Amino acid sequence: MLDRYVGREVGGAVLFGVGVFTTLLVANHFFFVTRSAVQYGLPLGVFAQLVAYRLPALLGFALPMSVLFGTVLGYGRLAEGREIEAMQTGGIPPERVLLPGVLVAALVSAASYGLGEAVVPWSELRYRRAWARSVGSPLVPDVRWNVLFRDRTQDGSEVVVSARKLDLSSGTLERVTVQQHRDGRLVRVIEAERATWGPEGWTFRRGRMVVLEDGALLSGFEVLRLRLARSPQEVAPPERTVLEMSIQEIRQELRRLAREGQPTRPLEVDLAGKYALLGSPFAFALLGFPLSLMHPRGGRGIAFGLVVLVLIGYYVLSTASTLLGQAGYLPPALAAWLPNLVTAGCGVVLLWRKR
Numbered sequence: 001m002l003d004r005y006v007g008r009e010v011g012g013a014v015l016f017g018v019g020v021f022t023t024l025l026v027a028n029h030f031f032f033v034t035r036s037a038v039q040y041g042l043p044l045g046v047f048a049q050l051v052a053y054r055l056p057a058l059l060g061f062a063l064p065m066s067v068l069f070g071t072v073l074g075y076g077r078l079a080e081g082r083e084i085e086a087m088q089t090g091g092i093p094p095e096r097v098l099l100p101g102v103l104v105a106a107l108v109s110a111a112s113y114g115l116g117e118a119v120v121p122w123s124e125l126r127y128r129r130a131w132a133r134s135v136g137s138p139l140v141p142d143v144r145w146n147v148l149f150r151d152r153t154q155d156g157s158e159v160v161v162s163a164r165k166l167d168l169s170s171g172t173l174e175r176v177t178v179q180q181h182r183d184g185r186l187v188r189v190i191e192a193e194r195a196t197w198g199p200e201g202w203t204f205r206r207g208r209m210v211v212l213e214d215g216a217l218l219s220g221f222e223v224l225r226l227r228l229a230r231s232p233q234e235v236a237p238p239e240r241t242v243l244e245m246s247i248q249e250i251r252q253e254l255r256r257l258a259r260e261g262q263p264t265r266p267l268e269v270d271l272a273g274k275y276a277l278l279g280s281p282f283a284f285a286l287l288g289f290p291l292s293l294m295h296p297r298g299g300r301g302i303a304f305g306l307v308v309l310v311l312i313g314y315y316v317l318s319t320a321s322t323l324l325g326q327a328g329y330l331p332p333a334l335a336a337w338l339p340n341l342v343t344a345g346c347g348v349v350l351l352w353r354k355r
Helices: 002-040 044-080 083-089 094-135 247-259 265-292 299-326 332-354
Strands: 143-152 158-167 172-182 185-198 201-211 217-226
Touching: 002 044, 002 094, 044 083, 044 094, 044 265, 044 299, 083 094, 094 265, 094 332, 172 201, 185 217, 247 265, 265 299, 265 332, 299 332
Parallel strands: none
Antiparallel strands: 143 158, 158 172, 172 185, 185 201, 201 217
């Protein structure tokens, strides 16, 4: 009975918070899309698509914040009516009163997981494609700099290819160097101004080749074809934001980067952040409950003010710890979870002082 009563109060406040924060975030994005529509002359249908495709991601941001708001507001209503005081007088400890709020946080965390894994990657990918079609400029550039990859020719020789620039949209490499190895020995070096991808593999243009098998033989060429298996998209898959990838896809991307010897630290921090986002509703519930007891007669105004202050501090700390993690000053897990640990720690301290 207690869980049902308190859970209904807190759950209703959380739903109200979802509506409030989602509306605020959608309104902010609405103004951004409106400016873009005026600047690029977007038709009404594209305008509606850009707003609709971004909605799941905005809802994903609103859900954890709503737990803090709902906990502060829901428990604040009970405290205002002296119901929490009556529960404690009847021998119910504060931890027991908090339990329904934690259960609501668990439901929100599960909803965030489902939304982030199944819906948001799908909608964000379509948002990016709709933007590129309508504006003519991709949100994520199709150009990679300082590309390095390994491949094999048809005769089994290993090649190491490096290029100053890779343009995925045109399938071209610029300022290319190819080192071909056979039985552990360097047998050929190719340098070219440009290489383009086609049905027959890579075509190198305007360059020179050094053959090292029988002495050193230097020759120039205008066109040279080399049958390599990896296409431009396989060399450097189109970059996706973290929102466009599920946890499993991020893990696959990390394995690919590790195989190719590329930096993985930023993506490791992003992966840990995916998990930390699922833990944030619990941290907000732990802090929201004692905050609701500080001003029991303040109503929604005090509740919303406290929530705003906490969220500002949380996201400032989150930004700082993420940057420190990406720079290597903090382990990825600690960088992602530090805001949750600080938030939950403050909640535990305040709850202990209220006992």
